[in-house]
Amino acid sequence: xxxxxxxxxxxxxxxxxxxxxxxxxxxxxxxxxxxxxxxxxxxxxxxxxxxxxxxxxxxxxxxxxxxxxxxxxxxxxxxxxxxxxxxxxxxxxxxxxxxxxxxxxxxxxxxxxxxxxxxxxxxxxxxxxxxxxxxxxxxxxxxxxxxxxxxxxxxxxxxxxxxxxxxxxxxxxxxxxxxxxxxxxxxxxxxxxxxxxxxxxxxxxxxxxxxxxxxxxxxxxxxxxxxxxxxxxxxxxxxxxxxxxxxxxxxxxxxxxxxxxxxxxxxxxxxxxxxxxxxxxxxxxxxxxxxxxxxxxxxxxxxxxxxxx
Amino acid sequence: xxxxxxxxxxxxxxxxxxxxxxxxxxxxxxxxxxxxxxxxxxxxxxxxxxxxxxxxxxxxxxxxxxxxxxxxxxxxxxxxxxxxxxxxxxxxxxxxxxxxxxxxxxxxxxxxxxxxxxxxxxxxxxxxxxxxxxxxxxxxxxxxxxxxxxxxxxxxxxxxxxxxxxxxxxxxxxxxxxxxxxxxxxxxxxxxxxxxxxxxxxxxxxxxxxxxxxxxxxxxxxxxxxxxxxx
Numbered sequence: 001x002x003x004x005x006x007x008x009x010x011x012x013x014x015x016x017x018x019x020x021x022x023x024x025x026x027x028x029x030x031x032x033x034x035x036x037x038x039x040x041x042x043x044x045x046x047x048x049x050x051x052x053x054x055x056x057x058x059x060x061x062x063x064x065x066x067x068x069x070x071x072x073x074x075x076x077x078x079x080x081x082x083x084x085x086x087x088x089x090x091x092x093x094x095x096x097x098x099x100x101x102x103x104x105x106x107x108x109x110x111x112x113x114x115x116x117x118x119x120x121x122x123x124x125x126x127x128x129x130x131x132x133x134x135x136x137x138x139x140x141x142x143x144x145x146x147x148x149x150x151x152x153x154x155x156x157x158x159x160x161x162x163x164x165x166x167x168x169x170x171x172x173x174x175x176x177x178x179x180x181x182x183x184x185x186x187x188x189x190x191x192x193x194x195x196x197x198x199x200x201x202x203x204x205x206x207x208x209x210x211x212x213x214x215x216x217x218x219x220x221x222x223x224x225x226x227x228x229x230x231x232x233x234x235x236x237x238x239x240x241x242x243x244x245x246x247x248x249x250x251x252x253x254x255x256x257x258x259x260x261x262x263x264x265x266x267x268x269x270x271x272x273x274x275x276x277x278x279x280x281x282x283x284x285x286x287x288x289x290x291x292x293x294x295x296x297x298x299x300x301x302x303x304x305x306x307x308x309x
Numbered sequence: 310x311x312x313x314x315x316x317x318x319x320x321x322x323x324x325x326x327x328x329x330x331x332x333x334x335x336x337x338x339x340x341x342x343x344x345x346x347x348x349x350x351x352x353x354x355x356x357x358x359x360x361x362x363x364x365x366x367x368x369x370x371x372x373x374x375x376x377x378x379x380x381x382x383x384x385x386x387x388x389x390x391x392x393x394x395x396x397x398x399x400x401x402x403x404x405x406x407x408x409x410x411x412x413x414x415x416x417x418x419x420x421x422x423x424x425x426x427x428x429x430x431x432x433x434x435x436x437x438x439x440x441x442x443x444x445x446x447x448x449x450x451x452x453x454x455x456x457x458x459x460x461x462x463x464x465x466x467x468x469x470x471x472x473x474x475x476x477x478x479x480x481x482x483x484x485x486x487x488x489x490x491x492x493x494x495x496x497x498x499x500x501x502x503x504x505x506x507x508x509x510x511x512x513x514x515x516x517x518x519x520x521x522x523x524x525x526x527x528x529x530x531x532x533x534x535x536x537x538x539x540x
Binding site: 007010011014025212214215218219220221222223224225226228 | 363365386389390391392393395397403404405406407416417419420421422424425464
């Protein structure tokens with residue numbers, strides 16, 4: 001009884017063809033399966049893209065972040081410039097810019113010159129209400145802490161009106177917390193949806209198997225091996241997974257194509273469509289992996305008990 | 310070729326603790342190329358005997374040898390290999406309803422790993438032999454009882470098995486078609502295939518005129534070399 005004389009490729013070809021026929025014959029339930037698997041596939045893909053968008057957002061914010069040190073009105077310009085020199089000696093400091101009272105006023109007028117109410121209020125005050133300031137940029141967000149400590153311990157402490165670092169720090173931290181929560185919720189939802197998809201696919205394929213129970217029995221009695229019978233159902237599950245991934249990637253391509261120009265207006269740092277284009281293969285691979293895993297595991301589970309003849 | 314040694318099969322109904330003895334200490338041997346008819350009333354144990362050969366059931370006691378191999382010692386992965394050496398014709402045909410006649414017969418060849426070329430060559434020949442040359446594309450639902458039985462026979466012999474088991478193959482046929490089908494079996498036997506035919510039809514035995522094993526209540530009560538049907 002020689003099993004080795006089997007042509008493995010021929011057998012695989014037959015299993016694939018039979019799986020494809022199973023898939024076509026099942027019609028409605030097959031389509032339902034595709035869309036059920038699509039949910040966790042799309043969910044995880046969205047999470048991956050969201051994660052990248054989030055990374056870009058955080059680094060943009062960090063890039064924009066700086067510490068502004070505002071000096072009391074009586075502080076002399078020389079004192080501030082001296083401090084600027086001192087500060088530039090700190091290795092954490094990337095860049096320092098001095099903004100005088102006049103510059104601050106000019107900047108304000110430039111930015112809000114068309115706003116009548118603000119201009120009116122400025123005139124009402126009668127003098128330049130702005131403080132001279134040093135705008136300091138660090139290499140990394142974590143270094144702002146060190147820089148602000150420098151002021152706390154320096155002799156200039158009394159001449160400083162305020163340091164506006166802490167406000168931004170809390171903004172960055174808030175975004176961190178928010179995105180990590182969204183990530184956690186997303187992953188939980190992904191796991192739940194995967195289980196749901198697994199169960200529904202399992203049921204669809206099980207129904208198809210129950211319908212064919214007698215056929216499976218006959219196939220066993222005429223000498224078909226378990227894999228020859230199981231194979232087509234396995235393939236059927238895999239096809240559902242592959243089609244889910246295909247639909248998902250096409251849907252994303254369309255969605256991002258239309259979303260991209262709108263996103264450019266308020267989040268220009270993240271080129272969504274470009275990012276999608278560069279990552280499309282890896283994304284598709286991940287989708288294929290999730291889709292086929294769900295599809296095949298559920299069909300293997302579904303057929304297990306019908307093979308005992 | 311096939312040897313039963315003191316084979317007993319007891320079915321036990323677990324919920325009611327009822328025992329029913331289907332075969333009781335059955336021993337016999339069949340040589341290669343023989344044509345055996347197994348006769349007996351319904352419930353005499355004919356179908357059980359065939360199921361044991363096909364390993365659809367396991368004996369409660371005793372041993373069954375197929376070509377010298379104790380088939381009860383076969384691992385589950387080896388069972389398909391045994392079944393590929395056996396052709397089976399069931400009373401209720403057991404054709405695959407989702408496949409047409411050609412595909413039903415081709416399936417057995419696919420299972421055994423035959424090439425597409427061999428399938429294309431052999432299936433039409435066998436379909437001609439059983440007289441279904443023009444029904445290749447029809448599905449089982451579109452065939453008459455006689456045609457279904459012929460398709461089942463074609464399926465049983467397509468892979469040139471060592472032995473063909475036929476369980477009441479004429480059960481659903483009128484006398485004319487019965488004689489036709491039995492003649493077909495005789496023809497297959499003449500070509501060298503061993504055949505075990507289970508039947509309760511007296512006419513069948515009259516046509517076959519070969520060795521007859523008579524079962525009653527699970528026991529062999531007669532093993533007649535020259536075809537008599539006495540119950």
